[in-house]
Amino acid sequence: MVKRLLLIIAAFFSWLQTPVIEPGEHCDEDGCKLYDEEGEPVTGWVKTEDGLVYYDPETGLKCFGTAVIDGTSFDFSEDSGLLDLHAVWISADSFIHGHKEVQKYIMIHDTEGSGAPADVAEWMKVSRQGAVASHFIIGRDGSLVQCGHLDDILHHAGWGGPGNFDEIFGTGNNDGLGNGDDLVGTEPLYGYTSYGMNSYSIGIELVHIGGQDYPEAQLETLDRVIRYIDLYYGFEAQIIRHRDWRPSNSDTDINFEPYFENYTDHRRHN
Ligand SMILES: [Zn+2]
DSSP, X not given: OHXXXXXXXXXXXXXXXXXXXXXXXXXXXXXXXXXXXXXXXXXXXXXXXXXXXXXXXXXXXXXXXEEEETTEEEEEOTTTOOBOOOOEEOOOGGGEEEEOOOOOEEEEEEOSXXXXXXXXXXXXXXXXXGTOOOSEEEOTTSOEEEOSOTTEEEOOSOOBOSSOHHHHHTOOOOOSSSOSOOOTTOOOOTTSBOSGGGGGEEEEEEOOOTTOOOOHHHHHHHHHHHHHHHHHHTSOOEEEEHHHHSTTOOOSOGGGHHHHHHHHXXXXXX
16 A cells, blocks of 8 residues: 555656646747647747747647638748738838837728839838838738838827827827827827827728729738738727828728728628
8 A cells, every 4th residue: 555655656756757848839840839838739829029920729830831720821931930921021210119019900091192012111211201101001903011010109190180089099199108109309280189099000001092993902912911910919909091080181082981891890801
């Protein structure tokens, strides 16, 4: 009896000493798996410093290349496994106005100008000393330019109102505490809401001039970008138009209304 008890105790201690797998990613010839502090595999979407990766819930293996997840096809980098938006990066130090602590809105804009998204990004660099930019610019052919990380504050919303639009939208003022866009030294117009919206939102510009249609390729890229933002934050931020924040603004165009209804309802243009 005592011997048996000793065996049980010995087994218990050997179990205690079983090395727990170090937390983090481990790769071998089968692929890469991620482990948490308890040595348990982590699966599903995982947000990293560089972007989003996905570990298959069945196998625990990280996805590389093209994979269909919940009926949607996604492209992952063959090297890093990062979800690939196929965006061309065109950024500038002047575009980045700080770290965004809160994500609440996805704001859709029209460029009110034509050209390739890369031209729009280059124009942003010279306009107002490069202080104005948006996270994404989508061309009429569906091509995509990214100007900042999702967690960066970019100045795309401008002032809101007139009226207390910070109260309406639950955004903060330029109070020097990280609430608001730090477009230092720039005063909003009297009676209008300041630049708080920028630190609560992602800005997406659609290359579009008033009266034009919104081509299918452009809307499909917008679908993809919104899906990416939803996955990145793990919730569905409210989609708004620039003119919801500043009613005197014309973007987006009336032709966008049916798509806006669909986006609001089910996150896709159709
Ligand atoms: Zn706008």
